[in-house]
Amino acid sequence: MSNGGYKTDKKATIIAFLLLIITVGVIVSGVIKDSKREKDNEKIAYAYEKKQLGKEKSNKIQVKRNKEQDMKNIGRGKTLKYIAIGDSVTAGYSASSQDNFYVNKIGARVTANMGFQVQQNNMGKRGAVISDAINNINEINSYAPDIVTIEYGTNDSNINNNISTNIFENELNTLIDDLTIKVKRTPTIILMTTWNVNYGEKYDEVINRVGQNRKIPVLDLKPIWTDKTNMGPEGNRDYYGVSDDFNPNDKGMNSIANAVYEKLQPILYEKNK
Structure with a gap:
């Protein structure tokens, strides 16, 4: 095999390796982004749920207070x-x-x-x-x-x-x-x-x-x-x-x-x- 062919193969190998690294990097980056996105979504969902629970709790307290007030005056x-x-x-x-x-x-x-x-x-x-x-x-x-x-x-x-x-x-x-x-x-x-x-x-x-x-x-x-x-x-x-x-x-x-x-x-x- 000539030196020119060896150099071409070596170059192709390096390019393929670099492409592999880039691909892996892109995949890893995507996974990291997806993971971060999931965590962000979880935080948003948790905050929303907490807010809703807070509203529900507040509403229940208010309903209880209203009932207690009604109870005192119902007669x-x-x-x-x-x-x-x-x-x-x-x-x-x-x-x-x-x-x-x-x-x-x-x-x-x-x-x-x-x-x-x-x-x-x-x-x-x-x-x-x-x-x-x-x-x-x-x-x-x-x-x-x-x-x-x-x-x-x-x-x-x-x-x-x-x-x-x-x-x-x-x-x-x-x-x-x-x-x-x-x-x-x-x-x-x-x-x-x-x-x-x-x-x-x-x-x-x-x-x-x-x-x-x-x-x-x-x-x-x-x-x-x-x-x-x-x-x-x-x-x-x-x-x-x-x-x-x-x-x-x-x-x-x-x-x-x-x-x-x-x-x-x-x-x-x-x-x-």
Whole structure:
């Protein structure tokens, strides 16, 4: 092979090598640019997402504030009639004053937090069973209540009264029918389970079942009465004379009122917004 051919091959090799380097450089440069572009796009997307999340968070906060403001004023200029039917727990035994009855505390909360004026009628009676409410249904309905709390089962479940769970369930449904269907009204009803009796579990099952079937909120009182600081002590002066170690004291009454109000508030809001 001549020197001229060797030089030509060498030159071609060098050119090819240079072209390869240039090609690799272009590819690497493109990859770097693409990577930078992706990172820039990610930064832009992140900033946008952060901005949108910030707006969403801000909007949620504003919506919450607006709802809270609406909640405080939703009842302005409106009156609600609240009737409480039940036994000694509803009547207020072992509370130090009428202001500490859970019934009165519920009314006070509805007024303070939602603006409604509440007219209360406490028909709680010591030793009462659910048939007592049925027998007094005309008096209850004549009040035309907007809110009704029903607290029975404690004395019904007592073996001395001999009221079976089947009868109790029938009577509870009858009472609800009498308060609603028969008078063509739709008051807000809150059911409560039995108070401070371990033998009331079967009756609690009935109350929960009726509540579920009829879409009526049920307040489980057991977590309150199993906390013994919510009752007694026996022998203190209370509104009726001397407290016992069975009925809720002022702390227990307050716990019941808080729990009822938590169930009541969203219903009243939806009905009046």
